[in-house]
Amino acid sequence: MFQPFGHERQPHGPLVVPVLGVLSGLLIWELAVRLAHLPRWFLPAPSAIVQAFVRDRALLWRHTAVTLEEVLVGLALSLVLGLALALAIAASPTLERTLYPAIVASQAIPVLALAPLLLIWLGYGLSPKVVVVVLTCFFPITVNTADGLRNVDPELVDLVRSMGGRGWQVFRIVRLPGALPSFFSGLRVAAAVSVIGALIGEWVGSSAGLGYLMIRSASQFLTDRVFAAVVIAAVLSIGLFWLIGWVERITLRWRQLPRSERPAAAR
Amino acid sequence: MSEPTMPFWRIEIRNVSKTFSHAGQQLLVLDTVSLQVRDREFVSVIGPSGCGKSTLLNIIAGLEEPSSGEVWLDGSPAPERLGRVAYMHQRDLLLPWRTVLDNVVLGLELAGVPRAQARERARGWLVRFGLEGFADVYPAALSGGMRQRAAFLRTLLTERPVLLLDEPFGALDALTRAEMQEWLLALWGDVGRTVLFVTHDVEEAILLADRVLVMSQRPGRILREYSVPLPRPRTYQHVTDPAFVALKAELLATLRAERVKGQVNVPAVRS
Numbered sequence: 001m002f003q004p005f006g007h008e009r010q011p012h013g014p015l016v017v018p019v020l021g022v023l024s025g026l027l028i029w030e031l032a033v034r035l036a037h038l039p040r041w042f043l044p045a046p047s048a049i050v051q052a053f054v055r056d057r058a059l060l061w062r063h064t065a066v067t068l069e070e071v072l073v074g075l076a077l078s079l080v081l082g083l084a085l086a087l088a089i090a091a092s093p094t095l096e097r098t099l100y101p102a103i104v105a106s107q108a109i110p111v112l113a114l115a116p117l118l119l120i121w122l123g124y125g126l127s128p129k130v131v132v133v134v135l136t137c138f139f140p141i142t143v144n145t146a147d148g149l150r151n152v153d154p155e156l157v158d159l160v161r162s163m164g165g166r167g168w169q170v171f172r173i174v175r176l177p178g179a180l181p182s183f184f185s186g187l188r189v190a191a192a193v194s195v196i197g198a199l200i201g202e203w204v205g206s207s208a209g210l211g212y213l214m215i216r217s218a219s220q221f222l223t224d225r226v227f228a229a230v231v232i233a234a235v236l237s238i239g240l241f242w243l244i245g246w247v248e249r250i251t252l253r254w255r256q257l258p259r260s261e262r263p264a265a266a267r
Numbered sequence: 268m269s270e271p272t273m274p275f276w277r278i279e280i281r282n283v284s285k286t287f288s289h290a291g292q293q294l295l296v297l298d299t300v301s302l303q304v305r306d307r308e309f310v311s312v313i314g315p316s317g318c319g320k321s322t323l324l325n326i327i328a329g330l331e332e333p334s335s336g337e338v339w340l341d342g343s344p345a346p347e348r349l350g351r352v353a354y355m356h357q358r359d360l361l362l363p364w365r366t367v368l369d370n371v372v373l374g375l376e377l378a379g380v381p382r383a384q385a386r387e388r389a390r391g392w393l394v395r396f397g398l399e400g401f402a403d404v405y406p407a408a409l410s411g412g413m414r415q416r417a418a419f420l421r422t423l424l425t426e427r428p429v430l431l432l433d434e435p436f437g438a439l440d441a442l443t444r445a446e447m448q449e450w451l452l453a454l455w456g457d458v459g460r461t462v463l464f465v466t467h468d469v470e471e472a473i474l475l476a477d478r479v480l481v482m483s484q485r486p487g488r489i490l491r492e493y494s495v496p497l498p499r500p501r502t503y504q505h506v507t508d509p510a511f512v513a514l515k516a517e518l519l520a521t522l523r524a525e526r527v528k529g530q531v532n533v534p535a536v537r538s
Contacts, residue, residue: 155356156362158356162330162354163350164377173373174362177365253405254365
C-alpha cells in the first residue's frame with residue numbers, strides 16, 4: 001500500500017555493503033599477520049580466532065551463559081528502576097530536584113573503584129555484576145524516558161483536558177505513548193552498554209564469565225581465545241541492540257508511515 | 268434581560284478581561300469582552316492576529332480563567348467548564364500513535380463510553396467525513412484535509428451542544444479550504460449544534476455565520492457586530508451575492524480602520 005522511499009531500499013539489499021566491508025577488513029588482517037609473521041600470542045589472524053572458537057567452544061559457551069545471565073537480569077532491573085525514576089522525575093518538580101543530582105552523581109562513580117567494594121559486600125556471585133550492569137544501564141533509560149514524558153506537546157495535553165480528561169487520563173492518553181520513542185532510544189543505549197557493565201564487574205572479581213575468561217586467557221598468552229571472547233561480547237551487544245530495535249519497530253508501528261506520502265485512494 | 272421570555276444563551280461572556288503577566292510585565296489581552304450565542308446559532312469572530320481570539324476560546328473551554336468577568340453556559344454561571352464544550356484547535360492534534368478511528372472516539376472514551384460501543388458510534392460517521400476505509404490508518408498517512416476532517420469528527424463526537432472552532436481551516440490550501448467550508452455548511456445544517464467560529468478570513472466568516480463579531484487589536488474588544496443577511500442553506504455561490512459583497516466591504520473597512528488606528532496608536536502610547 002505504501003511505497004518506501006528510495007533511500008530505504010538499496011539496490012543490493014541492506015546487508016551487502018556492510019558484509020563486504022567486514023569481509024575485506026578480515027582479509028587485510030589475515031594477510032598482514034601472515035606476511036609480517038606475527039606470532040599467534042601477539043596478534044592472532046582471523047583464521048586462528050576461528051580455530052579458537054572451534055577448539056574452545058564448550059568453554060566459551062559456559063562463560064557466555066554466565067555473562068548473558070548477568071546482562072539480562074541487570075537489564076531487567078535497570079528497566080524497572082529506570083522507569084520508576086523517570087516517572088518520579090516527571091511527576092513532581094520537587095522529586096526531580098531531589099533525585100536528579102543523585103542520579104547524575106551515580107554516573108560519576110568510577111565503577112572500577114566501586115566494584116571491589118561490591119565484592120566485599122556481595123561476594124563473588126551474580127549480584128555484584130548485576131549491580132554494575134544496573135549502574136551502567138538505568139541512566140540512559142531514566143534520562144530519555146523523563147525527557148520524553150516532559151517534552152510532550154502541551155497542546156495535546158490541552159486537548160485532552162478540554163475534553164474533560166483528568167491528570168491520570170492525560171498521562172495515559174498523551175504522555176505515556178508520547179514518551180515511548182524516547183524510552184526505546186534510552187533502552188537501546190542501555191542494551192548496547194550492558195555487556196560492558198557485566199565485563200567490568202567480572203574483571204574485578206569472579207570465577208566465571210567472558211570478562212573472567214578474557215583476563216585468564218590473556219595472562220596465559222592465549223590471545224586467540226581473548227579475541228574469541230571479545231567477538232562474543234560484541235555479538236551479544238549488537239544482538240541486544242538489534243532485539244530492542246525490533247521490539248521498538250513492532251511497538252511503534254505508527255512511526256514507520258511515510259510522512260509526506262499518502263495513499264493513492266486519498267479521497 | 269428582565270423580560271420573562273429571557274433568550275436562551277448557550278454561551279454568554281460577561282465583561283471578561285484577561286491579563287497575562289510575563290517577566291514582570293502586565294499584558295492586557297482581552298478588555299471587557301461581552302458576547303452571547305443563542306442555541307444553534309453560528310457566530311464568527313474575526314479580528315487581526317494576536318487580538319486574543321484564541322485566548323477567548325481557551326477561556327470559554329475552561330483551559331484558562333478570566334482575570335475578571337464571568338463565563339455562563341446554558342444560562343448559568345460555569346466556573347468549572349473543562350469538558351462542557353467541544354473545542355477544535357487550528358492544528359488537528361491527532362494523536363499519531365492512534366488510528367483514525369481511535370482518535371475520533373477520544374471524547375467518547377473520556378466520557379466513559381465503552382470502547383467497542385464508541386467505535387461503533389463513530390464508524391457510522393466516517394463516510395460522511397470522507398474517511399471511509401481509513402478507520403484503521405494512522406494519521407501520518409492522511410492528507411491535510413482528511414486530518415482536519417478527522418479532528419472535526421473527534422470534536423463533533425464529544426457530543427457537546429457547543430462547538431468552539433479556532434481557525435479550523437487556517438492551515439489548508441485555498442481549494443481544500445473552500446471544499447471544507449461547503450462541507451461544514453451542509454453538516455452544520457444537519458447536526459444542530461451551536462458554533463463559535465474564530466477566523467481571520469472575512470469571506471469565511473460571512474459565508475458560514477449568522478452573525479459576525481469583529482474584534483479589535485490587542486487588547487481585544489468586540490468592536491462591531493454584523494448580522495449576515497443571507498438565506499440558508501448556503502453554498503459557495505453566495506460569495507457573489509450583492510448582500511455578501513456589501514457586507515464584506517463593510518467588514519474589511521472596519522478591520523482596516525482598526526489597523527490604521529493601531530499603527531497610529533502604538534508609538535503614541537510608547538512615547
